[in-house]
Amino acid sequence: DGGITQSPKYLFRKEGQNVTLSCEQNLNHDAMYWYRQDPGQGLRLIYYSQIVNDFQKGDIAEGYSVSREKKESFPLTVTSAQKNPTAFYLCASSITPYSGNTIYFGEGSWLTVV
Amino acid sequence: LAKTTQPISMDSYEGQEVNITCSHNNIATNDYITWYQQFPSQGPRFIIQGYKTKVTNEVASLFIPADRKSSTLSLPRVSLSDTAVYYCLVGERRALTFGSGTRLQVQP
Numbered sequence: 001d002g003g004i005t006q007s008p009k010y011l012f013r014k015e016g017q018n019v020t021l022s023c024e025q026n027l028n029h030d031a032m033y034w035y036r037q038d039p040g041q042g043l044r045l046i047y048y049s050q051i052v053n054d055f056q057k058g059d060i061a062e063g064y065s066v067s068r069e070k071k072e073s074f075p076l077t078v079t080s081a082q083k084n085p086t087a088f089y090l091c092a093s094s095i096t097p098y099s100g101n102t103i104y105f106g107e108g109s110w111l112t113v114v
Numbered sequence: 115l116a117k118t119t120q121p122i123s124m125d126s127y128e129g130q131e132v133n134i135t136c137s138h139n140n141i142a143t144n145d146y147i148t149w150y151q152q153f154p155s156q157g158p159r160f161i162i163q164g165y166k167t168k169v170t171n172e173v174a175s176l177f178i179p180a181d182r183k184s185s186t187l188s189l190p191r192v193s194l195s196d197t198a199v200y201y202c203l204v205g206e207r208r209a210l211t212f213g214s215g216t217r218l219q220v221q222p
Contacts, residue, residue, distance in 0.1 A: 035212070042201070042213050042215050043201075059211070090157050090158075092157065103150075103158075104160075105156075105157025106157055108155065108157055110155075
């Protein structure tokens, strides 16, 4: 089935560690996105990529990094510089980054700092 | 990028029609209006999209007045399973800012 796969579902990070969240899509979409959601809050855009080898900062990019070496993959690294990383992380994709195209989401990953 | 304003929360009862309005005063000519639904610990999913007038699908209707500065998502005869957060998105490029959405609580 076509869709977006995020892994792991649950991840624990120690203080000072970098962790990477995986996101893979087989929808042949050009655009991919990462969002962060805190409990009871809306989604905030971290990074987005319109095409392979290109990515742009979103509203809360500090403390995060991404890469887009392949069309189907858009991993997110939460670095030690992100002081409050505990949140629900959502990866998404769309055919192109235009509002006329539906955004499809993965199931999300919970990151907790221990 | 057009900013949207939605009510923070709404309450309803099973079987009622629910209308959620989104204001987007700065909508641009090429902007679409899209609504998403999100359940706890899940990613949002597409409900409906429109550009002008009225759009209807199997789950909802979307009403857009001529000036397009607002839109109304209409959910007919809601059930308990419609309890969720509803987001209105507007914009051409980078239509990616979801905001806080409207939390709909459906009571039995």
